Amino acid sequence: MFIKVNRDKCSGCETCITSCPFDAIVMKEGKAEITEFCQACRSCLSVCPEGAIMEVEEESDRKEKGQGRGVWVFAEQRDGVIAGVSFELLGAGRRLADMLGTELSAVLFGCSAADAAELIRWGADRVYHCDDPMLCSFNDEPWSGLLSGLIAEHKPEIVLAGATPIGRSFLPRVAARLKTGLTADCTSLDIDPETKNLVQVRPAFGGNIMAAILCPNARPQMATVRPRVMKRGEYSASRQGEIVRMDAGSIQSRTRLIETIKEVSEVAINLQEANIIVAGGRGVGSEKGFQILYELAAALDGCVAASRAAVDEGWIPYRHQVGQTGKTVSPKLYIACGISGAVQHLVGMQSSDIIVAINRNPEAPIFNVASYGIVGDLFEIVPKLTKKIREAKGL
Amino acid sequence: MKIVVCIKQVPDTAEVRINPETNTLIRDGVPSIINPYDMHAIEAGLQIREKAGGSVTAVTMGPPQAEASLREAVSMGVDGAALVSDRAFAGSDTWATAYTLSKAIALLGADIIICGKQAIDGDTAQVGPEIAEFLGIPHVAYVRRIDDVRDNAIVVQRLMDDGYDVIESSLPVLLTVVRELNVPRLPSLKGKMAAKKAEIRKLTASDIGAEEASLGLNGSPTQVKNIFAPEAKKDRQMLAGTADESIDILVKELVARKCL
Numbered sequence: 109m110f111i112k113v114n115r116d117k118c119s120g121c122e123t124c125i126t127s128c129p130f131d132a133i134v135m136k137e138g139k140a141e142i143t144e145f146c147q148a149c150r151s152c153l154s155v156c157p158e159g160a161i162m163e164v165e166e167e168s169d170r171k172e173k174g175q176g177r178g179v180w181v182f183a184e185q186r187d188g189v190i191a192g193v194s195f196e197l198l199g200a201g202r203r204l205a206d207m208l209g210t211e212l213s214a215v216l217f218g219c220s221a222a223d224a225a226e227l228i229r230w231g232a233d234r235v236y237h238c239d240d241p242m243l244c245s246f247n248d249e250p251w252s253g254l255l256s257g258l259i260a261e262h263k264p265e266i267v268l269a270g271a272t273p274i275g276r277s278f279l280p281r282v283a284a285r286l287k288t289g290l291t292a293d294c295t296s297l298d299i300d301p302e303t304k305n306l307v308q309v310r311p312a313f314g315g316n317i318m319a320a321i322l323c324p325n326a327r328p329q330m331a332t333v334r335p336r337v338m339k340r341g342e343y344s345a346s347r348q349g350e351i352v353r354m355d356a357g358s359i360q361s362r363t364r365l366i367e368t369i370k371e372v373s374e375v376a377i378n379l380q381e382a383n384i385i386v387a388g389g390r391g392v393g394s395e396k397g398f399q400i401l402y403e404l405a406a407a408l409d410g411c412v413a414a415s416r417a418a419v420d421e422g423w424i425p426y427r428h429q430v431g432q433t434g435k436t437v438s439p440k441l442y443i444a445c446g447i448s449g450a451v452q453h454l455v456g457m458q459s460s461d462i463i464v465a466i467n468r469n470p471e472a473p474i475f476n477v478a479s480y481g482i483v484g485d486l487f488e489i490v491p492k493l494t495k496k497i498r499e500a501k502g503l
Numbered sequence: 504m505k506i507v508v509c510i511k512q513v514p515d516t517a518e519v520r521i522n523p524e525t526n527t528l529i530r531d532g533v534p535s536i537i538n539p540y541d542m543h544a545i546e547a548g549l550q551i552r553e554k555a556g557g558s559v560t561a562v563t564m565g566p567p568q569a570e571a572s573l574r575e576a577v578s579m580g581v582d583g584a585a586l587v588s589d590r591a592f593a594g595s596d597t598w599a600t601a602y603t604l605s606k607a608i609a610l611l612g613a614d615i616i617i618c619g620k621q622a623i624d625g626d627t628a629q630v631g632p633e634i635a636e637f638l639g640i641p642h643v644a645y646v647r648r649i650d651d652v653r654d655n656a657i658v659v660q661r662l663m664d665d666g667y668d669v670i671e672s673s674l675p676v677l678l679t680v681v682r683e684l685n686v687p688r689l690p691s692l693k694g695k696m697a698a699k700k701a702e703i704r705k706l707t708a709s710d711i712g713a714e715e716a717s718l719g720l721n722g723s724p725t726q727v728k729n730i731f732a733p734e735a736k737k738d739r740q741m742l743a744g745t746a747d748e749s750i751d752i753l754v755k756e757l758v759a760r761k762c763l
């Protein structure tokens with residue numbers, strides 16, 4: 109399928125040009141022309157006042173749809189601990205499998221049989237488990253080789269994985285090998301009721317727009333999802349399922365893990381797993397200013413994060429940075445203190461359930477995404493809030 | 504040491520805004536830049552060349568205008584530049600992009616291929632590892648430091664959520680790099696002169712021997728269904744009154760919504 113302009117109808121009004129997210133329309137001899145940047149997203153079809161832009165079907169559009177059955181979740185582990193995102197994916201995968209009337213399977217490399225059973229209690233009907241010690245620590249080549257092989261053998265229609273450093277590193281290899289699509293960082297997953305295709309929604313252009321992506325013909329349809337974006341399913345201690353033990357075969361790799369260095373500070377810094385985050389920006393004013401945020405975070409049992417401005421000032425280390433060039437978080441509660449709400453910051457936190465903004469400038473854009481906004485001086489508000497919360501919790 | 508750096512020309516997303524009335528992107532006057540992560544890839548290539556010798560070639564797949572980003576790379580000091588450009592590449596998703604680039608890189612030859620962690624327009628971080636798979640070579644993603652480069656091996660640090668992994672890989676290898684790796688240099692005067700005169704090698708679909716069915720929109724397994732503006736938060740609420748009053752309301756709400 110491609111998009112075409114009917115030159116006879118085109119009035120040269122240029123309305124379509126600004127509608128194109130990919131800058132793929134140019135004016136040529138007074139008429140609009142579609143260039144090679146076109147992604148066939150159809151944004152321009154409805155904006156043309158003359159109805160001069162149309163879709164053209166091609167022979168190759170009638171590609172045969174790949175076969176597949178079942179929804180799979182890759183259950184990621186590090187140091188023998190299954191990542192939280194895996195349980196969230198089982199929640200999302202369960203819902204998709206039920207919509208399709210099919211089974212949900214998990215794939216686990218490393219860990220124990222007890223861990224595999226836990227995946228069943230979180231919603232899986234089956235777990236493909238390989239506990240070869242060679243697979244315990246993450247390594248792109250063996251992991252992608254084994255997962256590709258399993259997929260080729262069992263042909264699931266959907267494969268989901270965490271958009272973590274691990275998932276985002278080795279899943280692309282699997283997709284490349286299987287000649288199928290992979291959609292990164294999805295924020296919502298659904299089944300198209302008519303075609304039964306997976307509709308994958310993800311932010312693009314630094315979160316300025318959302319795009320719905322399809323993988324209409326190739327199978328499996330593969331997607332990664334960031335931690336904390338999906339909700340966990342229901343845990344049932346009595347759920348039964350099947351554990352299929354697998355042999356890794358001969359494992360070869362041209363990369364070797366020499367050592368793993370953990371960098372953990374006193375506060376839990378794994379922001380992506382945090383339930384509650386208190387974040388500070390330039391308004392916090394100094395390294396010392398962050399002290400009141402640490403106190404609020406302690407009262408809430410949460411972590412402290414920061415905007416890039418605060419990190420650049422040297423008030424807090426980079427690993428606390430949230431945003432386009434930092435971490436993406438989506439806690440239950442995000443309290444932004446002295447953060448203006450630049451789009452690069454917002455893309456890292458706007459999927460949080462509840463956002464509280466404290467800023468003395470009522471015009472600050474952070475208030476556009478805030479569930480609760482308080483206009484005021486953070487040095488007055490934050491300590492009072494800490495006190496109230498401690499009272500409410502009976503501390 | 505033959506080093507190839509993959510760079511992408513992208514719109515400066517910091518400048519892109521949505522028109523709330525028409526739900527479309529406002530791109531007027533949005534400048535094109537080299538993807539910021541790819542600046543670090545260029546710098547990494549140059550630093551490896553300075554230590555180990557060899558040459559650095561910058562490659563981009565894109566429209567004819569992308570030549571500007573290659574000239575910028577030359578001004579920073581890369582030795583050669585190739586523009587992979589053909590109408591047949593139109594509408595490529597990450598799979599087709601990686602396939603096309605891998606064909607071009609195979610033609611150029613490389614011991615070390617360096618990509619940015621991700622492109623800021625697509626944010627997929629997939630093209631690098633996919634290129635490695637197509638070339639049948641190992642890759643290391645999120646490289647934050649290069650510890651050692653030898654004739655047939657490299658030792659790098661890979662950034663993880665909880666710290667970093669130290670990894671040794673054989674060559675050839677593909678690396679994707681994060682910002683912490685280095686500070687990209689500014690173009691020198693000599694570099695700027697060279698950039699003006701530099702010859703940019705042009706590669707088409709037939710030059711790289713690519714299969715037509717794997718290119719562009721047709722070769723792309725994924726399709727964009729539609730594009731829309733992100734939803735605004737529905738439940739926005741400004742808490743008025745004195746500081747104490749608004750804090751009272753807030754704490755009640757947080758208790759009601761089970762945050763405490």
Ligand SMILES: Cc1cc2nc3c(=O)[nH]c(=O)nc-3n(C[C@H](O)[C@H](O)[C@H](O)COP(=O)(O)OP(=O)(O)OC[C@H]3O[C@@H](n4cnc5c(N)ncnc54)[C@H](O)[C@@H]3O)c2cc1C
Pocket residue numbers: 388389390391392414415416417418429430431432433434435445446447448449450451452453456466467468469472484485486487517539
């Ligand atoms: C390519 C690129 C990538 C970027 N990536 C990121 C990223 O990952 N993360 C990120 O955060 N930024 C990022 N930025 C930077 C971003 O554009 C902003 O510059 C940054 O987020 C601003 O941080 P800030 O809100 O803390 O500071 P400012 O914009 O300076 O805002 C400070 C706010 O504090 C308020 N304030 C001041 N004093 C008080 C007080 N006493 N009480 C209450 N409020 C007070 C002010 O009203 C103001 O709104 C990126 C930029 C670019 C170009």
Ligand SMILES: Nc1ncnc2c1ncn2[C@@H]1O[C@H](COP(=O)(O)O)[C@@H](O)[C@H]1O
Pocket residue numbers: 509510511512538540541544562563564565597600604617618619620621622623625626627628629630631
């Ligand atoms: N069209 C392209 N031309 C050259 N390199 C690219 C292109 N697209 C992506 N890359 C490389 O792949 C990296 C990751 O891109 P992406 O997967 O789109 O986020 C970028 O930082 C570039 O190094």
